[in-house]
Amino acid sequence: MMEAFEQPAESPEAVRPLGRAIVITSGKGGVGKTTTTANVGTALAARGAKVVLVDADVGLRNLDIVLGLESRVKFHLLDVLEEKATLDEALIRDKRSESLYLLAAAQTREKEDVDTGLMKALVETLRARFDYVLIDCPAGIEMGFKNAVAGAQHAIIVCTPEVSAVRDADRVVGLLPNDWRPELIVNRLRPLLVKKGKMLSVDDVNGILRLPLLGVIADEPNVIVATNRGEPLALDALSETGAAYRAIAAKIAGEDVPAPEVRPASTGIFSKLGSLFGKRG
Amino acid sequence: MSGRRIVVTSGKGGVGKTTTTVNVGAALAKRGHRVVLVDTDIGLRNLDLVLGVEKRIVFDIVEVIEGRCQLRQALIKDKRFESLSMLPAAQTREKEAVTEEQMKAVIVELAETADFVLIDCPAGIEHGFRSAVAGASEAIVVTTPEVSAIRDADRVVGKLHALRMPMRVIVNRVRPDMVRSGEMMSVDDVCDILSAELLGIVPDDEEVIDTTNRGEPIVLDDSKRLATIYDKIARRLGGELVPFSNLDEPGFFGRLKTLWKVG
Numbered sequence: 001m002m003e004a005f006e007q008p009a010e011s012p013e014a015v016r017p018l019g020r021a022i023v024i025t026s027g028k029g030g031v032g033k034t035t036t037t038a039n040v041g042t043a044l045a046a047r048g049a050k051v052v053l054v055d056a057d058v059g060l061r062n063l064d065i066v067l068g069l070e071s072r073v074k075f076h077l078l079d080v081l082e083e084k085a086t087l088d089e090a091l092i093r094d095k096r097s098e099s100l101y102l103l104a105a106a107q108t109r110e111k112e113d114v115d116t117g118l119m120k121a122l123v124e125t126l127r128a129r130f131d132y133v134l135i136d137c138p139a140g141i142e143m144g145f146k147n148a149v150a151g152a153q154h155a156i157i158v159c160t161p162e163v164s165a166v167r168d169a170d171r172v173v174g175l176l177p178n179d180w181r182p183e184l185i186v187n188r189l190r191p192l193l194v195k196k197g198k199m200l201s202v203d204d205v206n207g208i209l210r211l212p213l214l215g216v217i218a219d220e221p222n223v224i225v226a227t228n229r230g231e232p233l234a235l236d237a238l239s240e241t242g243a244a245y246r247a248i249a250a251k252i253a254g255e256d257v258p259a260p261e262v263r264p265a266s267t268g269i270f271s272k273l274g275s276l277f278g279k280r281g
Numbered sequence: 282m283s284g285r286r287i288v289v290t291s292g293k294g295g296v297g298k299t300t301t302t303v304n305v306g307a308a309l310a311k312r313g314h315r316v317v318l319v320d321t322d323i324g325l326r327n328l329d330l331v332l333g334v335e336k337r338i339v340f341d342i343v344e345v346i347e348g349r350c351q352l353r354q355a356l357i358k359d360k361r362f363e364s365l366s367m368l369p370a371a372q373t374r375e376k377e378a379v380t381e382e383q384m385k386a387v388i389v390e391l392a393e394t395a396d397f398v399l400i401d402c403p404a405g406i407e408h409g410f411r412s413a414v415a416g417a418s419e420a421i422v423v424t425t426p427e428v429s430a431i432r433d434a435d436r437v438v439g440k441l442h443a444l445r446m447p448m449r450v451i452v453n454r455v456r457p458d459m460v461r462s463g464e465m466m467s468v469d470d471v472c473d474i475l476s477a478e479l480l481g482i483v484p485d486d487e488e489v490i491d492t493t494n495r496g497e498p499i500v501l502d503d504s505k506r507l508a509t510i511y512d513k514i515a516r517r518l519g520g521e522l523v524p525f526s527n528l529d530e531p532g533f534f535g536r537l538k539t540l541w542k543v544g
Contacts, residue, residue: 029405193487
């Protein structure tokens, strides 16, 4: 089944060590998986790594929009899996970054059309050609989630400081392979609300999830603007959020980055969160 | 006469389906309608949290379907709104545990003794979506004014059209200042793209985060701006012609004037 993704024989990359395949997942939708994938991928590529972003949200693709590549999508993941296009035909090079590529999802197909075995083989092939394979997982824990996780060896959990997002993230961690050590990005934190006791703090969130903290991203309207324009903030040298994404990329690349600033714990909502998860065995 | 069966759906996750279900449902109950909320997000349930009844769950929808309990045993009555109750999803099961036909049977049975059954749909368009829609006779499509949310909503609108299901749109988390500065799509633009009738416009309000975490529907407090907005949505749903005005955000009104043609 690997023949489907055969590489050109002259490829000098054939002997490179396999890259890392990381799935970006959350359980709950709308917490920022796609934005995170685009920005972390962009930041990794800016460091010189070869990066491919795989949109695993068959039927509801969006990664192409966030990268501003939607009008360049000719072939997609399912075309490659079904041998209607070669990998090289389907990989779309980013507009800004030479070493960043996108493999788009099919828009008019169903997640059930993806064969888990083929998906695994494809990710394996991509690992031979790229330093990082970032897989943007669909919301939920149905077939699309299972296929997105299938080829990965590592997971980044994106969670917002909301009780429902924490509950869903906790469920997803439980569904990942036991020997994984997923890392956490707390997204859309509003420090002012945390201070007023109206939002969970990073400590509240991670007091439940207990995962290594990879980064904290503040909620800022610029993210919506950047997303609508298809320009990831990770490239914006002046943006604090961009800097936070670059720090995450450095950490993924193995640099010793200081732990993200952790705000004082809130007290207001914590009791509710505690009681919700206290029931577990 | 049996009640209306309305699925609240979106395609994209995190746009506010559950918050909308709870608040529209509570607003309808406040007006005296008998309302049942159904959480169909099996495996990732959250409606119980947003409604604040998570500690009172004894049975869930899968147990009802598998015949382990009576439907009325699984229903949780809200203590604040007399005519509001909810049917929780199972948390440790898979969506495939329920077929479309089984879901439809439960929803239809609930509608026999309710005026409105609001079905909270999971994100995506997989099996969970199809089951949630199977039980409905009409739909509310929730979207935010973001390109990715609208693209996903458009996919869902297409699927609902194919089923000939009547639908209306709620545009959620509108930030008037960003619309004015051209950084956010206007409600007009959203409705044009989706070519669907508008049911409501809900401004972005950070108070929702807090009330959601606390499990208190925002419509509990009449002084809240969003309480008025959800009440209007409830009235429109009931068939009243309520103009899209009185959004007491200064400046918001002007931008939305053109919307009247939709109302």
